[in-house]
Amino acid sequence: MTKKYKPISNKFPHLLHGGDYNPDQWQEYPEVLKEDIKLMKKANCNTMSVGIFAWAALEPEEGKFEFAWLDDVLDSLYENGIYTVLATPSGARPAWMAQKYPEVLRVNEDRTRILFSARHNHCYTSPVYREKSRIINTKLAERYKDHPGVLIWHLSNEYGGECHCDLCQEEFREWLKERYGTLDKLNQTWWSTFWSHTYTDWSQIESPAPHGMNSIHGQVLDWKRFVTYQTVDFMKEEINVLKGITPEIPVTTNLMGTYPVLDYWKFADQLDVVSWDNYPLWHGEKEDWKLASDIGFVHDINRSLKGGKPFMLMESTPSMTNWQKVGKLKRPGMHLLSSIQAVAHGSDTVQYFQWRKGRGGFEKFHGAVVDHVGHENTRVFRDVAEVGETLQQLDPIVGTSVEPEVAVIYDWENRWAIDEAKALRQADMGSDYEKTCKKHYREFWKRGISVDVINMDCDLSKYKVVVAPMLYMLRDGVGKKIEEFVKNGGTFLTTYWSGIVDDHDLCFRGGHPGPLREIMGIWVEETDALYDDDKNYVVIKDDNELGITGEYEAGILCSLLHAETAEVLATYKEDFYAGRPALTVNKFGKGEAYYIASRNEERFLNDFYDTIINKLALGKILDMELPAGVTVQKRTDGENDYIFILNFTGDEQELNMKSVNELTDIFTGEEITGQIKLGAYGVKILTK
Numbered sequence: 001m002t003k004k005y006k007p008i009s010n011k012f013p014h015l016l017h018g019g020d021y022n023p024d025q026w027q028e029y030p031e032v033l034k035e036d037i038k039l040m041k042k043a044n045c046n047t048m049s050v051g052i053f054a055w056a057a058l059e060p061e062e063g064k065f066e067f068a069w070l071d072d073v074l075d076s077l078y079e080n081g082i083y084t085v086l087a088t089p090s091g092a093r094p095a096w097m098a099q100k101y102p103e104v105l106r107v108n109e110d111r112t113r114i115l116f117s118a119r120h121n122h123c124y125t126s127p128v129y130r131e132k133s134r135i136i137n138t139k140l141a142e143r144y145k146d147h148p149g150v151l152i153w154h155l156s157n158e159y160g161g162e163c164h165c166d167l168c169q170e171e172f173r174e175w176l177k178e179r180y181g182t183l184d185k186l187n188q189t190w191w192s193t194f195w196s197h198t199y200t201d202w203s204q205i206e207s208p209a210p211h212g213m214n215s216i217h218g219q220v221l222d223w224k225r226f227v228t229y230q231t232v233d234f235m236k237e238e239i240n241v242l243k244g245i246t247p248e249i250p251v252t253t254n255l256m257g258t259y260p261v262l263d264y265w266k267f268a269d270q271l272d273v274v275s276w277d278n279y280p281l282w283h284g285e286k287e288d289w290k291l292a293s294d295i296g297f298v299h300d301i302n303r304s305l306k307g308g309k310p311f312m313l314m315e316s317t318p319s320m321t322n323w324q325k326v327g328k329l330k331r332p333g334m335h336l337l338s339s340i341q342a343v344a345h346g347s348d349t350v351q352y353f354q355w356r357k358g359r360g361g362f363e364k365f366h367g368a369v370v371d372h373v374g375h376e377n378t379r380v381f382r383d384v385a386e387v388g389e390t391l392q393q394l395d396p397i398v399g400t401s402v403e404p405e406v407a408v409i410y411d412w413e414n415r416w417a418i419d420e421a422k423a424l425r426q427a428d429m430g431s432d433y434e435k436t437c438k439k440h441y442r443e444f445w446k447r448g449i450s451v452d453v454i455n456m457d458c459d460l461s462k463y464k465v466v467v468a469p470m471l472y473m474l475r476d477g478v479g480k481k482i483e484e485f486v487k488n489g490g491t492f493l494t495t496y497w498s499g500i501v502d503d504h505d506l507c508f509r510g511g512h513p514g515p516l517r518e519i520m521g522i523w524v525e526e527t528d529a530l531y532d533d534d535k536n537y538v539v540i541k542d543d544n545e546l547g548i549t550g551e552y553e554a555g556i557l558c559s560l561l562h563a564e565t566a567e568v569l570a571t572y573k574e575d576f577y578a579g580r581p582a583l584t585v586n587k588f589g590k591g592e593a594y595y596i597a598s599r600n601e602e603r604f605l606n607d608f609y610d611t612i613i614n615k616l617a618l619g620k621i622l623d624m625e626l627p628a629g630v631t632v633q634k635r636t637d638g639e640n641d642y643i644f645i646l647n648f649t650g651d652e653q654e655l656n657m658k659s660v661n662e663l664t665d666i667f668t669g670e671e672i673t674g675q676i677k678l679g680a681y682g683v684k685i686l687t688k
């Protein structure tokens with residue numbers, strides 16, 4: 001039996017290809033709008049995202065609406081076989097609104113209210129903003145509810161940031177009252193006796209500020225939770241209006257990868273489809289293949305957010321990104337490769353910012369399908385058309401998914417808590433956590449093993465292996481869940497700086513790693529933070545069950561632990577903790593739990609995961625050693641497999657396919673035998 005998710009919309013059950021289209025900027029240029037349609041067809045585009053920042057064009061004066069131009073756009077797109085992702089315009093407000101109702105403008109952390117400016121900077125609490133959004137969204141939904149071209153709603157744009165206005169402060173307090181009931185409970189939970197911060201009235205509680213609160217971690221953490229809550233609440237109001245009028249049209253909003261401010265797991269349930277905006281710095285400071293692995297990690301988060309359901313690549317650049325430190329162009333091949341990469345991880349779309357470069361404004365030099373020259377005879381246009389042509393041949397992939405045996409836990413609240421902890425190293429510990437998760441993930445990516453990237457609340461029972469680096473926070477019940485997972489035969493891996501605090505950022509009593517202590521069979525007594533140049537070594541014990549030997553460099557963070565029931569696989573070589581355990585495994589129930597006590601050089605992760613993967617016979621998509629920089633990803637409907645071979649190096653690569661049977665090239669229909677070659681930044685899609 002094949003298993004497929006439904007397409008994003010039954011109106012057009014194909015892979016979507018297109019971009020952000022801003023016809024509101026070109027109303028004085030009717031010939032350009034006409035030309036756009038011709039060019040869209042030439043570029044093999046079938047979808048445009050329309051109206052994202054069009055509020056001022058849709059409601060030029062309060063209560064005066066102008067939809068005629070948008071009618072024309074949607075109609076002429078549809079008549080030409082191009083579908084619409086229709087946006088609600090709340091990502092940027094018109095000037096008249098900011099002037100008349102200053103409360104819609106955001107107040108920064110330092111408590112200054114911004115002037116009318118930019119975008120993505122309104123107050124999510126403001127009743128006026130919510131009401132104005134409700135009105136315009138109602139009008140849009142009513143007007144286009146039966147439009148055959150509208151595929152999906154694009155809610156706002158990149159919800160983000162936080163507002164510290166009085167309205168938000170008040171809502172924060174209400175949210176806290178709901179959560180804690182009494183001030184007593186709140187004070188206890190926040191450990192607010194510290195530095196005499198006991199609150200005696202709710203009105204004393206404020207959001208964090210550079211000149212204010214930042215020392216009560218429970219409070220800071222709750223503020224971050226509230227920001228997510230309030231943003232989701234605003235989004236829910238947008239959704240409710242749309243669903244009331246167009247229950248059949250799905251909704252999405254464009255997320256921003258691992259954007260640290262918002263916990264995207266709280267968004268996922270509200271959305272019919274997850275989508276995200278991807279702007280990697282190709283050919284930059286990081287080697288392309290390592291960056292590709294990091295991007296794979298984020299694609300996998302987006303697929304995992306809805307339990308494996310295909311997502312949308314809502315934005316990517318056709319060439320360069322104007323706001324980055326260096327606006328380097330994509331090298332030949334990279335556009336197709338990076339677009340197909342998204343599909344390989346579960347995206348059913350490849351979309352861009354932006355269709356056409358505007359003549360003015362902040363983004364007039366941002367990469368676009370159509371450049372200022374205005375015709376199709378450009379390298380970028382040809383690259384885009386090639387992606388479109390490729391996607392047209394991939395219909396069977398729509399709705400297929402990925403079925404990993406491995407999960408990596410990357411958790412937003414854990415990141416927030418690590419960031420705030422004021423411990424170990426005063427560097428950006430939050431991004432250090434993200435980087436660490438990505439490094440563990442890479443070991444699977446480079447071997448062509450599928451991975452889900454989940455948060456700690458997800459069901460673990462479907463995986464063989466769960467990797468949870470730096471699992472500092474363990475929310476209520478998570479320890480128990482990991483225990484069940486290992487008892488039932490799962491393999492669990494974690495590292496230094498795990499099992500330290502609970503949901504409220506309160507340290508566990510009775511020894512780290514808290515609820516994981518018995519599962520891991522260890523007690524972590526201390527953790528040493530080292531200077532960048534400090535080195536220690538991890539020496540693998542002879543005759544260990546992993547079958548690895550030798551020593552590896554260690555540094556940055558080294559935990560000093562006692563093996564209780566765990567077996568010691570490696571020990572430290574130097575310093576006062578020479579001889580103490582550095583790597584342990586604990587047999588627990590039917591499973592095993594590994595603890596990596598120190599941050600070790602990459603070679604360690606490579607050798608270590610090699611043995612784990614072999615030991616557990618984890619399924620590699622292709623049973624072979626891949627050349628460095630090449631990955632293999634797979635989508636499947638249970639019967640038919642679609643195998644993507646992606647070369648993220650600038651060199652030709654060869655793969656010996658002798659051991660692989662029954663694969664054909666999806667484009668040529670040729671059976672694959674012997675050697676296959678991938679050109680620089682080359683792609684192959686095979687099917688079984």
Ligand code: GLA
Pocket residue numbers: 157158254277279315321322353363366
């Ligand atoms: C974001 C926004 C777009 C555009 C691009 C430019 O993703 O959503 O409107 O500004 O960045 O890279």
Ligand code: ZN
Pocket residue numbers: 106107123124125126163164165166167168
């Ligand atoms: Zn506010």
